[in-house]
Amino acid sequence: MKKKVFAIGLSLALFLVLVSSQAALAGYPVTGSEAASSLARAVQYLHRVQNRDGGFPAKPGGESSQAVTCWVIMALEAAGEDVAGTAWAPSGKSPLDYLETCKDHIQETCDYARLLLALSAAAKDPKYKELDLTEKISSFQQSDGAFFQPGRGEKGMINAHMWSVLALASAGKKIPNQDKAREWLLARQNGDGGFSWLEGYQSDADDTGVALQVLVLLGENPNNSTAVKNALAYIKRCQEDNGGFNCGDAWMASGANAASDAWVIQGLIAAGEDPQGLKWSKNGKNAVTHLLSLQNSDGSFNWKEGLASSPVTMTAYAVTALAGKPFPVNVNYWKQSKSESKSVFSDLTPEYWAYDSIMKLVQVKALGGYPDGSFRPENRVTRAELAVFLYRGLGLEEAESKASNGFADVPKNYWAGQAIAAVVSKGYMKGKPGGLFDPNGKITGAELASILARALPPDKAGSVTAGPYWYSASVEAARKNGLLYPDFQAALPATRAQCAYSIAQLRNVLGMK
Known part of the structure; x- marks a missing residue:
């Protein structure tokens, strides 16, 4: 069975600018009051499920998880929340306090990257328990520019490479051997235009959405990059009649879902596309309208229609996407392509x-x-x-x-x-x-x-x-x-x-x- 280390991962401030600014006129998301209400309800849901130790569980009432807490931190910061403030310390402990004290032992490259992304999103030092995460991740880079740990069986893991690049950028670090890192990723693009989590596997919309964010960060200009155009064409083929996106991977049952919607939205924005434009709509519906349709009355998001799966994580993905922030959420890196x-x-x-x-x-x-x-x-x-x-x-x-x-x-x-x-x-x-x-x-x-x-x-x-x-x-x-x-x-x-x-x-x- 395929192992996805990162299941899935747009700020509320940016959203409000887009719907109220006379200069910006119209933009993402254009469904102003509905999207604003959706974000507010989702944030309140995250408030309710936060544990007394400051962390967040995969399911309400469960034990706090380092991975889930990292995703929630990124989502809340994307939505303009201050996770280090008292509002997110219901029992005197914030999500950042939980990360500092949790006993989860991290070893995999994606775990290091996710943790650095969360700390950077909250404007915190990249050191974790005296370990400099930027130095650690940089040490994983191979001679061909790829980031992974061969000794841990990670050779060819495209997601380890992509999340390492995003994490280093989140900390303001120049990507070592950037050209090699970009060329390595470009060489892993499948013939159908998509990307997978592992070299040689079939493409999926989720990882292709992430790849778009990484490619732009690494210098690919969306205006003239054949790789970006081919990736966008692949993603378009994963869109269903309801406007949402399925994973596109043979291992997963067909059906549009919140996770794929979120990653695709972020990838489209990074590539300069409008997720709600005509190009990305079917039957008058798009990834945003489909994602909103999956929200429950309590503010959480289902994975698919009528099917809840890891509701806290899924809500974090949805908040990040609806807020209009590609990864890293603290860096407006898509501006780099303008140069x-x-x-x-x-x-x-x-x-x-x-x-x-x-x-x-x-x-x-x-x-x-x-x-x-x-x-x-x-x-x-x-x-x-x-x-x-x-x-x-x-x-x-x-x-x-x-x-x-x-x-x-x-x-x-x-x-x-x-x-x-x-x-x-x-x-x-x-x-x-x-x-x-x-x-x-x-x-x-x-x-x-x-x-x-x-x-x-x-x-x-x-x-x-x-x-x-x-x-x-x-x-x-x-x-x-x-x-x-x-x-x-x-x-x-x-x-x-x-x-x-x-x-x-x-x-x-x-x-x-």
């Missing part, structure tokens, strides 16, 4: 089809990137976001708007309220039945074309014959003025890149530089 990119955004190069349009709008501050340095061009755009794009892109903030929002679903002081009032006042966007604006509704191509057509001056709009659909005339007017993005499809949601292209074209028609 090799020709663009100011980690996931955008000059070769991208809408690059020039995006950069024009960035220059006039109509668009912005995300806190992790990405642009996420394939993200779907909400009505509130489009209002802001237009408000800034067409210079409407310079014109005083006397209109009030007046929409039941746009509260006072809403982050996009002024923009919504301005574009509605200009007649570019309209409300919906029942006095609603539907700020979180996704903009379709047809709706975007109608809005663009309304923004055209009369001499540009001209007379257009109505067609078979409510939007036919608007689409024709937009088409005549070159406002439609390539491969325009009226019924599909519009992306950030597509909206950027169309708004940039509209600025040209309006004579705006």
